[in-house]
Amino acid sequence: MTVELRSVSGVEMRKRQQAHIEGPPQASGQPRPNTCCLCWCGCCKCLWTEDRRMDSIEATEEQNPSLEELVSWARSFEMMMRSSEGRELFSEFLRSEYSEENLLFWLACEDLKKETNPTAVEEKARIIYEDYVSILSPKEVSLDSRVREGINQTLAEPSNLMYEEAQLQIYTLMHRDSFPRFLNSSVYRDLLDGRRRSCLDT
Known part of the structure; x- marks a missing residue:
């Protein structure tokens, strides 16, 4: 199944992903998707692709987190991850360490967990595998052999929760x-x- 994923589905999925990243032009006045939150409970629509991530970065530059918010992030990783400004600042730091793929993988898993359409689940699950799990990917995340093997066993029948354990492992890695x-x-x-x-100035 893994070989088929790489040789047959990989190219197709990569094209689909690239088309999704580039996306159609935004119509004037058309409301943008809700990307205000990325909470662990998955209560709202979360960021996934890089274009939406960049949109959020631009919005964050205007929002400017307060001193109280900044201090709260130091006390709680979870609180920082619940904040759009916190995630974007953390993403900037991860880019400087060449490890942004960890956060991107976590975001992709959050998006997949909320997907209910079987066709979309299969497509997103394959894209995640190609981008972050496959040993051929330059953005491969660090997963232990047990978790990786569990993912490989579910590839034949992907589900929206198939990366849950891997997601938690990467979340813990980022935290620690x-x-x-x-x-x-x-x-x-x-x-x-x-x-x-x-x-102080005020």
């Missing part, structure tokens, strides 16, 4: 490995110091 460095990075510290100076 990347998040402490993020809190000590210039990406976070400079913004935090800037907010503190702004509060």
Whole structure:
């Protein structure tokens, strides 16, 4: 099944993904999808593809998190991940460490978990495999052999929860490995110091 995925479905899925990333032009006045939240409970529509991620980055630049929000992120990784501004700042840090694929994989899994259409589930599951699980992908995430084998066994009949264990593993990796460095990075510290100076000036 894995060989078929790479040799037959891979090219097709890659074309579909590229078309989805580029997307049709946004019609004037047409409402954009709800990308305001990415919560662990999956209560709303979350970001997935890179074009929507970039849209969110542009919106975040205008929102400017408050000092209270910035301080709250240092206390809780989950709280930061629930914040659109927090996720985008964390994404910027991950890009500097060449590990942004971890967050992108997590986002893709969140999107897949909310999908109910069987055809869409199969397509998204295959795209996730091609982009983040396949050893041929430059964006392959680090999964242990047991989790990887479990994914391979479900490829014949993909489901919207097939990456749940892998998603949790990557979430834990980001929490334990990347998040402490993020809190000590210039990406976070400079913004935090800037907010503190702004509060003192006012």
